[in-house]
Amino acid sequence: MFVPPATRSIALIDVNNFYVSCERVFNPKLVGKPVVVLSNNDGCAVARSNEVKALGVGMGAPWFKFKDLAKQHGIIALSSNYALYADMSNRVMSILRQYSPDQEIYSIDESFLDLTGFQSRDLIQYGQHMRQRILKWTGLPVCVGIGSTKTLSKLANHCAKKRPVFNSVCNFNTMSSDDLDGLLGQLDVGEIWGVGRKLAPRLQALGLNTVLNLKRASPERLRQQFSVVMEKTIRELNGTVCIELEEVPPDKQQIMSSRSFGQSVSDYNSLAESVTLYMSRAAEKLRKQESFSGSVNVHIRTSPFKPDDPFYSNSLTVPLPTPTDDTRTLVNVALWALKRIYKPNFNYAKAGVMLSEIVSAESVQTDLFSSSQSTLNSSDLMAAMDSINRKMGKDSIKLASEGFKRPWKMKQGNKSNAFTSSWDELMVVR
């Protein structure tokens, strides 16, 4: 007997202006004032308070470009404090976990919850309960969007944020289809999850300006012109689940670590120090997911934003004969690659490493046991390094080649304290 699939209720919970809100929890003087949080190296705006958004500062705006405006309006600019944000994120996520056993942590400030099993309740009330509890227990404001697919819940969340009528919780599933389509007809097609700055103009050129336009478009035809992703988006707008909740994040297939320098560097040694540091971080991530890497990539480049400076960008990928998780091996290969692509007399602005051809530790067990004893010892050494750095703070133990002076270290002019993860910094009065 055919049983029609029940309508799902999927919620997307998102912290408002996450980084700014975290800073405000620990410094209430920031409340009501225009505040931005800057990216690494104090480069771009990555989080903006509503006051700053109202002044026209865009997401990703370079700090030096709106510095004057900032001075004029008293915008407070803070360096990003990822240790603090990660800790606050963990608190929010574990509270949300109490509202459904089916949770996907989508990003540092966003979580999907499958509420299909709770449909006997008033889900708007349920969402308000989440909001109040998170506000009370963490001090962070969130909005809740509910729809029958992940794509719709994202849009509902957008409406919860932008339209005061919803009072921060918007459930598409309780609206009549006429009301819903009326609302979707007012939303720009670019608001859809998966439709960004490239796809939106292409859709608009076809006369598809609103979410409703795309919802009514032919998935088959648009698949020809765009991709299978576009087809899934259209079906999801019509309530057919094409993108399932991913409760256990799959292992990474590639692991990257890269950073822009505080000041440009030209000498090989500085680049080598930074590559060593980045590889140490990448290898830690690799071991955390219990994997081995079969390929190492190193890339370096000068600044693309200085037309007067000679530009140089290059990368090299080195396949490994045997997959490994040993920092020392990975660093040696990375430095070998760096030597091949390094050219003197350029002002390098950024370097990075990438691990790929990643396989689970299990699948290389046979190699592990068949190879020499030293392989096992190296694993023990890496485990010991990770454990000490976890207990004593990162960088307690590191390879000497990471360097100690680090002239290239990134700029963080105005970082707040690690209130939640360091007793020392909690006590400092600023």
Next chain:
DNA sequence: ATCACGGTTTGCA
């Protein structure tokens, strides 16, 4: 024609 490949582009938070 079709495939595997590697590098590039796109999108997202």
Next chain:
DNA sequence: CTAACGTGCAAACCGTGAT
């Protein structure tokens, strides 16, 4: 110091050479 523009992923896409 007096210029200054993030990071980390996945997947689609695309050109290329091999078959």
